Amino acid sequence: MDDQADLLDLDCFLPYRLAVIAARVSKAMSVLYAEKFGISIAEWRVIAHLAGSGRVSIRDIHARVNLDKVKVSRAVSRLEEAGLVLKASNAADNRLLDITLSDEGWSVYRQIVPLASGFEADLLSALDDTERAALERVFEKLHARLDENVEAARSLYPKV
Amino acid sequence: MDDQADLLDLDCFLPYRLAVIAARVSKAMSVLYAEKFGISIAEWRVIAHLAGSGRVSIRDIHARVNLDKVKVSRAVSRLEEAGLVLKASNAADNRLLDITLSDEGWSVYRQIVPLASGFEADLLSALDDTERAALERVFEKLHARLDENVEAARSLYPKV
DNA sequence: TCATGATCATTACAAATGAAATGAATGTCA
DNA sequence: TGACATTCATTTCATTTGTAATGATCATGA
Numbered sequence A, B: 001m002d003d004q005a006d007l008l009d010l011d012c013f014l015p016y017r018l019a020v021i022a023a024r025v026s027k028a029m030s031v032l033y034a035e036k037f038g039i040s041i042a043e044w045r046v047i048a049h050l051a052g053s054g055r056v057s058i059r060d061i062h063a064r065v066n067l068d069k070v071k072v073s074r075a076v077s078r079l080e081e082a083g084l085v086l087k088a089s090n091a092a093d094n095r096l097l098d099i100t101l102s103d104e105g106w107s108v109y110r111q112i113v114p115l116a117s118g119f120e121a122d123l124l125s126a127l128d129d130t131e132r133a134a135l136e137r138v139f140e141k142l143h144a145r146l147d148e149n150v151e152a153a154r155s156l157y158p159k160v
Numbered sequence C: 001t002c003a004t005g006a007t008c009a010t011t012a013c014a015a016a017t018g019a020a021a022t023g024a025a026t027g028t029c030a
Numbered sequence D: 001t002g003a004c005a006t007t008c009a010t011t012t013c014a015t016t017t018g019t020a021a022t023g024a025t026c027a028t029g030a
Helices: A014-031 A041-053 A058-065 A069-081 A103-124 A129-156 B014-031 B041-053 B058-065 B069-081 B103-124 B129-156
Strands: A085-089 A097-101 B085-089 B097-101
Touching (some): A014 A041, A014 A103, A014 B014, A014 B129, A041 A058, A041 A085, A041 A103, A041 B014, A058 A069, A097 A103, A103 B014, A129 B014, A129 B129, B014 B103, B041 B058, B041 B069, B041 B085, B058 B069, B058 B097, B069 B085, B097 B103
Antiparallel strands (some): A085 A097
């Protein structure tokens, strides 16, 4: 009876549950475009971001899309080879790239959007309004709490 | 104004949001044990499962812990090298392994549990009761919906 | 102006990953 | 019993991944 207190049930453990549901959703989602368009999850994120952001650099994408900088660089290169993305050097700063969707990139994007939206709508339709609203707040609050932890760590190891 | 309808805001897209929060939480969590005990996320999952399940095979762990079978096999091998896990062959079926935590494995587990529980409690304390309850239902309902999709796919491509 | 440091994208390299193949053990059924 | 298929764990191999350089460009300040 005191032994139980020292045990941790993985099935009820929040980090594990989040990882499992996120992996399942990502996997199910990627089935919609992976085979049909030959696009990875990282590449889809890049495309989706480009569609909403005009011409941006690798660094911009990296900062906005929660992907490693190297991963973005490679995803953009593959997309360029596939003809979905155009690279140009930034006139004002030659270190930067101006990355945009090509016509074909837009075309692919427009084909994926209804699939993605439909998939999401299907998931969300399983929830009622209060659950959707609560989930919204959960995202915000968890991020806020994680931000606090980052801040706390920063104050422990300042200015490295 | 009709253009907007075809756009998809990644920041509001459920699969993306789940992936981001799960990755952040997993990362923050793994910091607690990765460096200190030299254990990966997969290895932590194996240990946590062994602590609650007595002697089990690779296949059992694979089925219960949402990890690739090969990944489990490798995680168990590394844990055995590190002395945290014991491998024995199953008396009734020589294809199976009986995998258990060693004394040191238990020791490591007991050290990690309070860290993990504390981390989780810290996250959950950011939420109120209704949000925690809603999150619980969200997990259930999303899994149920994804199960339905699997069933639907199975009926499209039967008995392959 | 020009030396030093910062920033950006890419490359190099080692480690991790996953799909398919392998080998050993068991189940099945004529 | 014995051929054949299945199951389990591991290995193989090609690909992906992330960390740490690299090279190129820009910013800063003496």
